[in-house]
Amino acid sequence: MSTPLETATHPQRLRRVCIEPLTRVEGHGKVTLLLDDDDQVQQARLHIVEFRGFERFIQGRPFWELPVTVQRLCGICPVSHHLAAAKACDRLVGVPELSPTADKVRRLMHFGQVLQSHALHFFHLSSPDLLFGFDDAPAHRNIVGVIHDEPELARRGVLLRRYGQEVIRVCAGKRIHGSGAIPGGVNKALDNADRELLAADIAQVIDWAEDAVALMQQLFAAGGDAYRRFASEPANSLSLVRPDGALELYDGRLRARDAQGEPIIEQASDQDYAELLQEQVKPWSYMKFPFIAALGPETGWYRVGPLARVNNCDFIDTPRAEAARRAFAAVGEGRPVQSVLATHWARLIELLHCAEAIARLLDDPDIIGADLLREGTPARSGIGVLEAPRGTLFHHYEIDADGLVTRANLIVSTTNNNQAMNTAIRRVAQDALNGHTLTEGLLNRIEVAIRAFDPCLSCATHALGQMPLAVTLARVDGVVLDRLRRDADGAVRRDAAESHAGAASA
Amino acid sequence: MSLLDPEPPRQAGEPRPALLIIGVGNPDRGDDAIGPLLLERLRADLPAGTDAGAGTVALLDAYQLQPEHALELRERRLSIVVDAAAGGPAPFSVTAVAPAPAPTITTHSLSPAALAAVYQQLFGQPPALTLLAVRGEAFGLGAPLSAAAAQHLAAALDWLRALLRSENDFAKRKPMPNGRIRA
Numbered sequence: 001m002s003t004p005l006e007t008a009t010h011p012q013r014l015r016r017v018c019i020e021p022l023t024r025v026e027g028h029g030k031v032t033l034l035l036d037d038d039d040q041v042q043q044a045r046l047h048i049v050e051f052r053g054f055e056r057f058i059q060g061r062p063f064w065e066l067p068v069t070v071q072r073l074c075g076i077c078p079v080s081h082h083l084a085a086a087k088a089c090d091r092l093v094g095v096p097e098l099s100p101t102a103d104k105v106r107r108l109m110h111f112g113q114v115l116q117s118h119a120l121h122f123f124h125l126s127s128p129d130l131l132f133g134f135d136d137a138p139a140h141r142n143i144v145g146v147i148h149d150e151p152e153l154a155r156r157g158v159l160l161r162r163y164g165q166e167v168i169r170v171c172a173g174k175r176i177h178g179s180g181a182i183p184g185g186v187n188k189a190l191d192n193a194d195r196e197l198l199a200a201d202i203a204q205v206i207d208w209a210e211d212a213v214a215l216m217q218q219l220f221a222a223g224g225d226a227y228r229r230f231a232s233e234p235a236n237s238l239s240l241v242r243p244d245g246a247l248e249l250y251d252g253r254l255r256a257r258d259a260q261g262e263p264i265i266e267q268a269s270d271q272d273y274a275e276l277l278q279e280q281v282k283p284w285s286y287m288k289f290p291f292i293a294a295l296g297p298e299t300g301w302y303r304v305g306p307l308a309r310v311n312n313c314d315f316i317d318t319p320r321a322e323a324a325r326r327a328f329a330a331v332g333e334g335r336p337v338q339s340v341l342a343t344h345w346a347r348l349i350e351l352l353h354c355a356e357a358i359a360r361l362l363d364d365p366d367i368i369g370a371d372l373l374r375e376g377t378p379a380r381s382g383i384g385v386l387e388a389p390r391g392t393l394f395h396h397y398e399i400d401a402d403g404l405v406t407r408a409n410l411i412v413s414t415t416n417n418n419q420a421m422n423t424a425i426r427r428v429a430q431d432a433l434n435g436h437t438l439t440e441g442l443l444n445r446i447e448v449a450i451r452a453f454d455p456c457l458s459c460a461t462h463a464l465g466q467m468p469l470a471v472t473l474a475r476v477d478g479v480v481l482d483r484l485r486r487d488a489d490g491a492v493r494r495d496a497a498e499s500h501a502g503a504a505s506a
Numbered sequence: 507m508s509l510l511d512p513e514p515p516r517q518a519g520e521p522r523p524a525l526l527i528i529g530v531g532n533p534d535r536g537d538d539a540i541g542p543l544l545l546e547r548l549r550a551d552l553p554a555g556t557d558a559g560a561g562t563v564a565l566l567d568a569y570q571l572q573p574e575h576a577l578e579l580r581e582r583r584l585s586i587v588v589d590a591a592a593g594g595p596a597p598f599s600v601t602a603v604a605p606a607p608a609p610t611i612t613t614h615s616l617s618p619a620a621l622a623a624v625y626q627q628l629f630g631q632p633p634a635l636t637l638l639a640v641r642g643e644a645f646g647l648g649a650p651l652s653a654a655a656a657q658h659l660a661a662a663l664d665w666l667r668a669l670l671r672s673e674n675d676f677a678k679r680k681p682m683p684n685g686r687i688r689a
């Protein structure tokens with residue numbers, strides 16, 4: 001199965017444009033475009049290497065180490081992997097339901113994680129595009145530009161990040177590689193000093209989060225049809241929801257809805273994910289393409305993450321975030337909002353929800369309780385599913401009689417969004433690149449679409465020495481016609497054409 | 507203490523250590539472990555019971571550099587980022603970092619120069635920031651440290667230890683009445 005613009009009819013006759021974004025290890029993400037002689041896009045593909053090797057890496061390890069080991073998967077959302085693994089391990093030790101204290105400490109940790117991740121994304125990554133426009137000078141269109149022009153906004157972004165990380169530290173023991181969640185519960189609750197430390201600032205955090213939502217709502221309104229249409233394609237949405245339909249980030253039921261909002265999967269158990277979802281392999285990408293089994297690969301691909309979650313839920317159970325959700329939903333006029341740029345708005349609504357939920361948990365006496373760990377009847381298979389900042393995250397482990405992992409299956413958010421990201425860049429390529437001379441501003445539109453998803457590009461490693469962006473225009477025989485490079489200081493440089501390049505392999 | 511105060515938390519009368527070393531890397535990715543391993547070796551050098559965040563030097567592990575690390579640079583005389591490098595000279599290179607923002611498509615990393623730029627815009631001229639880039643060879647998941655990287659790490663450790671000795675001498679020579687280290 002091939003979707004429009006995935007595979008050109010006669011690729012040998014086309015010119016190739018290759019965008020290679022920064023990756024800390026060579027070759028982990030790039031966009032290739034094939035243009036015909038009239039500069040019409042005939043093929044567009046996003047390539048990201050997936051770390052299937054991690055599943056082999058953890059085979060043979062004792063399952064009780066998993067909540068710590070899997071944090072090495074991602075430097076930005078280690079807590080999501082920590083908690084997804086812990087949830088799977090809860091099943092392995094026969095404890096599907098935790099004590100109230102353990103459940104709430106884990107939720108608090110998760111809210112801290114999502115809050116700090118969302119703050120980083122908006123204030124550091126996406127706000128420059130939204131504040132300054134897609135054609136702003138690259139050297140300005142970054143966090144420093146935000147800090148220069150919107151110093152208070154940038155300061156808040158950094159401090160919200162730090163607050164979220166302190167929530168994690170209090171719950172997990174450390175800001176990175178914590179060990180708070182263990183199979184069957186947690187190893188510590190909060191004490192009163194922790195609680196007072198976090199409670200002292202939470203009202204301010206909520207106010208700042210609400211200000212950010214209001215700013216994003218204004219930006220989206222000001223962007224008009226251009227923002228609404230940008231990279232937009234009708235998509236199914238997949239997420240967890242609470243049994244009553246509320247937004248749920250930590251533990252819920254699976255719901256999928258189509259682009260019209262009609263149900264596809266409704267309140268299914270996350271333990272049945274393997275029957276509900278399948279993955280397709282394509283020869284041109286290392287990363288698999290998941291789809292809803294009942295629909296098949298052609299129409300069953302879906303979007304996960306903030307946009308899918310806020311579209312999918314019936315309500316949010318914290319008042320300010322719910323008010324923001326209603327304003328958001330009004331844009332869709334009864335249908336799910338499909339604009340990729342609305343992802344940023346949805347992300348900030350979730351940021352506000354997390355702040356409110358943290359306040360609620362800090363007021364809950366269970367958060368300093370003593371009932372931390374439960375025991376049950378061990379099992380050989382465990383599945384843990386939660387909503388990571390970038391979308392639904394699946395961890396599935398099987399173990400032997402000695403408790404050693406014999407099989408692991410991880411579907412991370414970036415994999416779930418694989419087809420959605422490809423579809424978004426194809427839309428941009430069609431709308432913005434056809435018939436135009438290639439410029440940094442035009443190519444940045446593709447980056448803007450990718451930024452909305454914030455894919456995890458080999459984040460588990462980061463050796464120095466890669467350049468942020470290289471754009472290569474080559475004939476299909478490998479002869480480079482042009483090369484555009486953006487250096488680490490944001491400057492764009494056009495290199496002399498080279499005689500040959502290996503860019504034609506994708 | 508407010509978590510939303512950009513100024514560093516301080517104990518009564520105690521200054522921040524003048525020197526900060528940030529070890530960046532993933533211990534489970536072969537030579538990417540160079541940063542955290544260097545910090546581990548430096549911690550082992552400290553007398554038993556010594557707090558790695560007190561005294562002359564503070565040691566900070568970081569999976570990735572992120573904007574909030576700008577807050578850690580506050581009131582330092584010198585900060586050193588130690589990271590594995592996929593290219594460049596072996597065994598290591600030492601480079602003064604100038605502020606330089608860098609556009610990216612992902613939140614998953616920040617360059618030392620971009621970190622300095624964040625600091626500059628939040629607080630003004632950043633304190634001295636140095637990149638100690640230690641050459642790595644292999645970054646495979648679950649791979650051990652390569653033999654070449656082990657040699658490079660040892661050389662970089664010698665360089666850091668010499669720096670710390672001179673820093674200790676510096677601190678003994680030049681205490682200020684308020685306890686801060688004179689630049």
